[in-house]
Amino acid sequence: MGAMDNGEMSNPRSVQRATAPTIHDVAAAAGVSPMTVSRVLGGGKNVRPEKIRAVLDAVAALGYRKNENARSIRPGQRTGLIGVIITNVANPYYAQLQLGAEEVLAGGGFRMLVGNSGEDADRERVLVHDFVGRQVDGLIVVPSGTVSDHLETERVGGVPLVLASRRIEGLATDTVLIDDVAGAFEGTRRLLAEGHTRIAYVGNIKSIFTSRRRLDGFTRAHLTAGLPVDPALVRVGQNDPDAARRAMLELLEVPDPPTAVFSENNRNTVGVVRALTEKRVPADRMRLMGFDDFELSDMIPFPLTVIDHDARELGRTAAQMVVARLNGVADGLAPQQVQLPTTLAD
Amino acid sequence: MGAMDNGEMSNPRSVQRATAPTIHDVAAAAGVSPMTVSRVLGGGKNVRPEKIRAVLDAVAALGYRKNENARSIRPGQRTGLIGVIITNVANPYYAQLQLGAEEVLAGGGFRMLVGNSGEDADRERVLVHDFVGRQVDGLIVVPSGTVSDHLETERVGGVPLVLASRRIEGLATDTVLIDDVAGAFEGTRRLLAEGHTRIAYVGNIKSIFTSRRRLDGFTRAHLTAGLPVDPALVRVGQNDPDAARRAMLELLEVPDPPTAVFSENNRNTVGVVRALTEKRVPADRMRLMGFDDFELSDMIPFPLTVIDHDARELGRTAAQMVVARLNGVADGLAPQQVQLPTTLAD
DNA sequence: TTGTACGCGTTATCAG
DNA sequence: CTGATAACGCGTACAA
Numbered sequence: 258m259g260a261m262d263n264g265e266m267s268n269p270r271s272v273q274r275a276t277a278p279t280i281h282d283v284a285a286a287a288g289v290s291p292m293t294v295s296r297v298l299g300g301g302k303n304v305r306p307e308k309i310r311a312v313l314d315a316v317a318a319l320g321y322r323k324n325e326n327a328r329s330i331r332p333g334q335r336t337g338l339i340g341v342i343i344t345n346v347a348n349p350y351y352a353q354l355q356l357g358a359e360e361v362l363a364g365g366g367f368r369m370l371v372g373n374s375g376e377d378a379d380r381e382r383v384l385v386h387d388f389v390g391r392q393v394d395g396l397i398v399v400p401s402g403t404v405s406d407h408l409e410t411e412r413v414g415g416v417p418l419v420l421a422s423r424r425i426e427g428l429a430t431d432t433v434l435i436d437d438v439a440g441a442f443e444g445t446r447r448l449l450a451e452g453h454t455r456i457a458y459v460g461n462i463k464s465i466f467t468s469r470r471r472l473d474g475f476t477r478a479h480l481t482a483g484l485p486v487d488p489a490l491v492r493v494g495q496n497d498p499d500a501a502r503r504a505m506l507e508l509l510e511v512p513d514p515p516t517a518v519f520s521e522n523n524r525n526t527v528g529v530v531r532a533l534t535e536k537r538v539p540a541d542r543m544r545l546m547g548f549d550d551f552e553l554s555d556m557i558p559f560p561l562t563v564i565d566h567d568a569r570e571l572g573r574t575a576a577q578m579v580v581a582r583l584n585g586v587a588d589g590l591a592p593q594q595v596q597l598p599t600t601l602a603d
Numbered sequence: 604m605g606a607m608d609n610g611e612m613s614n615p616r617s618v619q620r621a622t623a624p625t626i627h628d629v630a631a632a633a634g635v636s637p638m639t640v641s642r643v644l645g646g647g648k649n650v651r652p653e654k655i656r657a658v659l660d661a662v663a664a665l666g667y668r669k670n671e672n673a674r675s676i677r678p679g680q681r682t683g684l685i686g687v688i689i690t691n692v693a694n695p696y697y698a699q700l701q702l703g704a705e706e707v708l709a710g711g712g713f714r715m716l717v718g719n720s721g722e723d724a725d726r727e728r729v730l731v732h733d734f735v736g737r738q739v740d741g742l743i744v745v746p747s748g749t750v751s752d753h754l755e756t757e758r759v760g761g762v763p764l765v766l767a768s769r770r771i772e773g774l775a776t777d778t779v780l781i782d783d784v785a786g787a788f789e790g791t792r793r794l795l796a797e798g799h800t801r802i803a804y805v806g807n808i809k810s811i812f813t814s815r816r817r818l819d820g821f822t823r824a825h826l827t828a829g830l831p832v833d834p835a836l837v838r839v840g841q842n843d844p845d846a847a848r849r850a851m852l853e854l855l856e857v858p859d860p861p862t863a864v865f866s867e868n869n870r871n872t873v874g875v876v877r878a879l880t881e882k883r884v885p886a887d888r889m890r891l892m893g894f895d896d897f898e899l900s901d902m903i904p905f906p907l908t909v910i911d912h913d914a915r916e917l918g919r920t921a922a923q924m925v926v927a928r929l930n931g932v933a934d935g936l937a938p939q940q941v942q943l944p945t946t947l948a949d
Numbered sequence: 950t951t952g953t954a955c956g957c958g959t960t961a962t963c964a965g
Numbered sequence: 966c967t968g969a970t971a972a973c974g975c976g977t978a979c980a981a
Binding site: 279280281291292295296299323324326327328329330331332333334 | 973974975976977
Binding site: 276277320322323324325326327329330332336338341345346347348349352353355356359360363368369370371372373386387388389390391392411412414498527530531534551552553555556557558569 | 622623666668669670671672673675676678682684687691692693694695698699701702705706709714715716717718719732733734735736737738757758760844873876877880897898899901902903904915
């Protein structure tokens with residue numbers, strides 16, 4: 258549902274301000290035609306200097322601003338709007354992503370329409386529909402589910418779409434990802450190389466793309482080392498620190514408990530650390546490896562290595578891909594799949 | 604254009620869907636007039652059920668979406684867009700603020716146009732101008748400077764404006780603030796009550812509203828206790844953790860060094876902690892008090908009390924104030940000044 | 950160099 | 966209950 262202005266008979270505009278000045282008002286004030294005003298504002302080519310000045314004076318005097326919406330309804334005109342749909346704008350990781358996207362988009366003269374899907378596929382669907390209805394020139398989406406029907410090319414009106422941070426199986430469109438599998442693989446391999454054989458895994462539900470991939474890297478590293486993954490040590494479904502904390506508390510009670518923990522994201526790492534602190538586990542009794550860096554990670558009272566990556570760069574890249582499609586630079590190119598590398602940071 | 608091939612009878616769009624379907628296309632497909640389509644989409648009052656069905660079928664078949672921009676250029680129509688300008692969307696504090704605003708706005712059927720000013724007044728000015736040109740119905744701004752000319756009522760075209768987190772002197776408009784002064788006062792008073800007399804202050808530049816207010820609360824608490832503030836212990840101008848770290852390192856070298864530190868925001872707290880850890884200051888030799896909570900603050904290896912507040916609630920409140928103005932609920936009311944309380948959390 | 954005519958997609962108004 | 970008409974603010978195409 259779109260417009261739900263339940264206003265029965267909402268009062269007309271306050272009397273304080275009539276209507277915004279239009280190009281006609283400026284023309285009248287400057288003693289020229291609307292067309293001349295348009296020309297001046299569009300670059301001022303082929304207009305006599307004195308008229309340019311008259312127009313600019315009138316613009317300043319009236320406080321005139323072009324109506325971008327009216328301009329954009331004309332054929333071939335763009336809105337300069339990019340829809341950005343994020344699962345949780347308050348998550349520091351996605352906040353960085355948003356910042357990176359903003360940098361690039363603003364530099365290209367674009368503005369962002371931002372929506373928070375809250376990891377809810379239905380809400381995402383509504384947002385996509387709404388943004389397309391607002392004539393966005395492009396879309397950057399962190400998809401919250403595995404369903405793609407609302408993101409098919411026809412459903413988005415053919416506007417360029419870039420998926421960020423997560424992919425959707427079977428949806429052929431530009432995508433930027435962290436190399437989750439390789440990152441988790443390397444991190445786990447490090448733990449194994451250090452001699453750990455009982456490594457717990459704490460992460461989010463498998464239906465989330467990155468979660469699945471990280472568990473995949475974790476598993477592959479075990480396979481490569483010829484070691485099994487003990488299902489009793491794998492805890493998935495934690496979406497916030499407290500759930501992770503509880504999961505870790507359980508893991509400490511398992512027979513033959515783990516000597517190391519791989520946590521799939523920073524929120525899980527935080528929960529794990531809380532549990533360990535709460536149970537007064539000695540620092541030398543638990544080795545930690547966590548995906549995503551976070552502030553003060555260097556102050557954790559346990560040996561912790563972080564699988565780091567640059568969310569801001571991810572946002573920048575996603576934005577560059579949209580802009581490339583809009584500039585025709587990527588015309589005819591098949592959908593791009595970019596994977597950004599991770600690094601291990603102690 | 605020649606009067607010949609005006610495709611009145613033929614449908615120029617049906618050949619290629621190079622352009623998005625319009626209300627005319629739907630009307631043609633459903634065998635009704637555009638007006639009937641508009642009526643159906645607007646609620647379907649006073650339309651024969653069979654026609655409603657025909658229209659809805661056509662809409663589904665063509666994948667039609669209303670062009671919101673075209674709709675909003677008509678007089679009295681709103682865009683449903685709220686401009687949100689934030690100094691740094693990647694800062695967890697403002698990310699929370701954004702989330703809170705989104706919650707309320709989305710619930711009211713509004714969408715957010717988000718801009719990052721980067722603490723740059725010029726950039727803020729550009730964003731405001733652009734957003735107003737895009738016909739936003741309202742504005743929520745975290746102002747980055749003390750200059751207000753671009754935010755005057757006339758300059759924003761009479762659009763409801765709410766300042767969040769910071770105020771601008773002399774600008775009479777709705778404002779939501781954290782009660783910085785009271786928070787800093789209470790926090791400092793606690794330190795003084797514990798017997799500290801040499802309390803350092805680490806914070807941002809004074810030109811930032813909240814910074815000034817927090818230093819103010821700090822100072823007043825000293826005055827109330829009849830104690831002086833030693834200028835040698837006050838370090839301002841730190842905008843990031845590393846600058847705060849360096850400031851704290853210097854403070855440790857001052858003759859008669861502080862026994863407690865008041866840090867003005869979480870980034871400064873982080874820097875302070877880093878410096879203390881780096882210098883191996885014993886935990887019982889430094890008492891910390893910091894504005895803004897942050898993740899893992901409970902894991903800091905020093906006695907730390909946090910002056911906490913709810914940025915998300917701040918965002919919600921700001922959004923509610925804009926919506927109230929738009930609904931006419933606040934008609935005629937003087938500009939509101941809301942202060943949200945802080946709490947001390949150990 | 951400047952102005953006129955027209956159409957973009959939508960809906961309020963009013964006639965039927 | 967339905968549709969033709971006009972108008973919103975702007976810019977392209979063309980005329981002057």
